[in-house]
């Protein structure tokens with residue numbers, strides 16, 4: 001049976017959920033599942049905006065055929081050619097022989113690469129700002145390269161002022177019946193997954209997201225329909241503000257995330273003491289994470305949330321403890337910048353982790369390392385405790401200075 005939601009009288013959500021997939025892109029844990037959103041517009045012409053992942057083909061096709069109610073499908077707009085949204089192009093082409101695929105030159109190149117389809121006579125190539133009339137509805141196309149892949153475009157429906165935004169404004173998490181932002185408590189239940197989705201999937205491309213936001217700022221947008229997660233029709237400003245901050249690499253909060261690695265609990269002890277002392281001084285929403293047992297995508301999301309990061313790790317093979325090395329690699333790969341950093345190292349005979357962490361931070365933009373760097377020789381002693389309290393004071397002073 002079909003499983004759809006009406007967005008307006010003429011536009012229907014025909015997507016679906018996957019709660020079985022353990023790792024999105026075989027990389028990111030998604031304990032709350034993921035949705036693949038697809039939208040069908042019924043007018044004099046019928047148009048589908050993107051398809052869905054192969055995992056939900058059966059439900060997706062049922063949704064599309066039910067909503068079409070015996071009509072044919074005229075257009076398939078491919079805003080994004082990543083297979084989580086494109087796995088059903090061939091099925092639709094077979095079912096609807098007159099179907100035209102709407103995309104750009106890069107879209108069609110990727111269709112060929114992934115699926116090797118014969119698209120002869122089946123394509124409509126659009127350029128920036130081109131329009132496609134459907135009857136009362138008109139689609140207009142704006143390119144948004146590298147949000148998240150080079151072929152990405154977004155589609156604006158002019159009569160109902162709906163932006164079909166591709167991956168932008170999406171989130172991990174399956175749709176639990178409630179599809180719209182005013183049907184859920186996004187700030188309580190969804191923001192962590194939305195942040196983790198943005199920062200890890202699109203985080204590297206902040207300048208391109210800024211360019212897209214600027215390009216779209218002239219449009220009157222009433223509804224945002226992304227390819228994953230809830231649809232935005234009530235509090236668009238909430239999400240636009242988050243995207244603006246994330247893509248400028250500006251923290252959401254002036255607070256501290258402490259990322260520690262600890263082989264026998266001594267570095268963890270220093271992290272906990274620092275967190276408690278910061279809390280005693282009034283700092284709220286502090287995060288403390290065991291880097292070895294927390295997925296790096298969660299750490300990245302927290303690094304985007306917080307203004308101050310403390311990296312605490314043992315020396316290992318005369319270098320950086322491997323789990324911390326992995327976090328630093330991702331921070332650089334995702335272009336994280338503009339953070340204030342505290343460093344804590346441990347080393348029982350030749351501590352060198354902090355020096356090596358600082359060298360990697362120096363390769364990132366505008367990462368300010370506070371003094372002192374705290375060195376533990378195996379475990380905290382009077383001298384290192386004193387140094388830890390000095391770091392605490394430096395963090396507090398830095399947090400206060402920019403308020």
Ligand code: FEO
Nearest residue numbers: 082084148167227
């Ligand atoms: Fe949801 Fe970039 O694909």
